[in-house]
Amino acid sequence: MGAYLNHSCDPNCEVDEIKGRVWLFAIRNIAAGEELVWDYNLYDDDDPAPCHCGSSKCRGTMYSREWMAKMRRQAARKKKRKLAGSQIGKNGAGKNGAGKNGAGKNGVVKNEAVKPRRGGM
Numbered sequence: 356m357g358a359y360l361n362h363s364c365d366p367n368c369e370v371d372e373i374k375g376r377v378w379l380f381a382i383r384n385i386a387a388g389e390e391l392v393w394d395y396n397l398y399d400d401d402d403p404a405p406c407h408c409g410s411s412k413c414r415g416t417m418y419s420r421e422w423m424a425k426m427r428r429q430a431a432r433k434k435k436r437k438l439a440g441s442q443i444g445k446n447g448a449g450k451n452g453a454g455k456n457g458a459g460k461n462g463v464v465k466n467e468a469v470k471p472r473r474g475g476m
C-alpha cells in the first residue's frame with residue numbers, strides 16, 4: 356500500500372485498516388491531479404528515515420511524533436549514562452590539571468563530615 360503513495364508531513368490522505376482492509380481517506384480537498392500523500396508515521400525502528408517533503412510542517416523525519424518523542428527520551432537516558440561515565444573519568448584526569456597549576460592542591464577539602472546526620476528517633 357505504502358508503495359503507491361509518498362510520505363508527506365502535511366498529508367492529504369489518511370490510511371486506516373478496518374476489518375483487515377486498508378482504507379484510504381482524504382483528509383482535505385484534493386485537487387485533480389494532485390499527488391496523494393500520507394503521513395507514514397513510522398515507528399519501532401531507529402534507522403534514519405529523513406523526510407524532504409518540503410512542507411512547512413515537515414518534521415524532517417518520516418517517523419511519528421510519538422515515536423520521535425520516545426526516541427528522544429531514550430537518547431536522553433543514554434546521554435545521562437554517558438555523562439555519569441565521563442564524570443568518573445574527569446575526576447581521574449582533573450588531578451593532574453590541578454597539580455600543574457599549583458593551585459587547588461590544598462583547595463581540596465574533605466567535605467564528608469559536613470553532612471548533618473539525620474538521626475530523628
Ligand SMILES: [Zn+2]
Pocket residue numbers: 363364365406407408409410412413414415416
Ligand atoms: Zn516532511
